[in-house]
Amino acid sequence: MTFRWNSVDRLSLGIVGLIALITFIAFFPLMRVIVLALSLAIVLIPYQERLARRISPALSAMLITFGVVFTLLVTVILTGTVLYQNMEYLISLISSMIDGFKGAFETEFFLSIPDLGFEDMINTLLITVRDTIFAYLMAVPRIGVELILFIVSLYLFIYKGQGIGDDISKGLYGRSRENISIIWKRVSDTLYSIYVVHFSIAVITFFLALPFFWLLGYEHIIFYSVLCALFALVPFLGPFIILAFLALYALSIGDIRALLLILFIGYPVLSVATDLYLRPVLMGKRVEINPVVIFIGFFGGMSVMGIVGFILGPLLLSLIIGGYQIVIRELQTAAGQAEAPKA
Known part of the structure; x- marks a missing residue:
């Protein structure tokens, strides 16, 4: 079944689009x-x-x-x-x-x-x-x-x-439905990665940090654990910043024991294990998104859009990748159709 554009009431669609634009501008804040x-x-x-x-x-x-x-x-x-x-x-x-x-x-x-x-x-x-x-x-x-x-x-x-x-799905046919499904998968996978995977990593990091900071012997265990959990929302960096800061602090006061614990227990458990093992495992086969894209999206999005960029940054970059996949798919289809008569 093919979509017949000539059968669509374009005037009505134009009016609806205008109403949507006015509504968007009015409620933009x-x-x-x-x-x-x-x-x-x-x-x-x-x-x-x-x-x-x-x-x-x-x-x-x-x-x-x-x-x-x-x-x-x-x-x-x-x-x-x-x-x-x-x-x-x-x-x-x-x-x-x-x-x-x-x-x-x-x-x-x-x-x-x-x-x-x-x-x-x-x-x-x-x-x-x-x-x-x-x-x-x-x-x-x-x-x-x-x-x-x-x-x-x-x-x-x-x-x-x-x-x-x-x-919306009922009004799509053929390649349009297939292409929109690619976009939808990118959206759902990216949001799943942001909300489920990264927040799960943050929670896991918090509970892993509690015994570590107790072992470290510093006060304010909850405070340090919360900081590690917050930074764990960002791939690659994670609690590394907090641990690096505490390592410098331990070095400045001559606490070699704390420095060794941070280097050989804190960093491997709170940073390496969560980023290199737990995060990929939780993302699994469902989320086919390079963590680098998420990382760039976080910082780039927040720098230009504020806190909402934490969500929109990775999402927009992921949609760009999905759009690239659709363009390549359409070009390959067109090339195949162009070569068909010669065969």
Whole structure:
């Protein structure tokens, strides 16, 4: 069956497209919330289908929505609380590390460090963090509205998402359906990688970090474990940054035991094992995405789009790859059809 473009009411489609464009422009400030809700719903729709076999689709969508929102809220609140409560400790740690290196080397370079204003920089950093938190507290009403919109949008996308996808699929035929399926697979695999794999790695890293930092003997075990979990969301870097910082700190204070534990236990367990073994295993055969693409998408997306770039960056790069596959597929098909008459 072929698609007949001449049978389509182009005027109606044009009007619908115009309405969609006006709506997009009018609600553009809220697009960040809509995009996050839609991307998360795509990952959750398969779970909605399974749960809807036992209870009503509306109830299953509601349960999944509130379960996810509750989990996210608890995670964000606990993480923010831990980081805020330990901010002064982190600043004092940096100061101790600088003092330790100055005392160890006692060279003209290190003696000139106070003249560079490191203490003022540290105090400024602390004030900036506090001002940022205060600014977010002042924006609570706006955040509350966005949270409500996120919850409602997530529920609707979970509840109606599969039906919308089926309606679109029914209007596609032949190679169009095959090409769109390539795009859809890229979307679902990328979002699966971001939400399921990377967040699973973060959780696993957190629980692996707890006994390690207990063994290390430093205080604030929860604080360090939370930091490692946050950095574990980014492929390749992972907790390496935290471990490198602590290795420098151990070196500055002459704690050779801690340095050896970080090098021979912390780095292999918290960084190498999670990035080189667990992440590929969890991604499995379903996700055919090079981790480098995810890595570039994270940093590139966040640098130009903010926090939403954490999702859109890898997704857009993955779609570019999917588009490349479609172009090659169409060119090969066209080449085959062009050569057919000669045969």
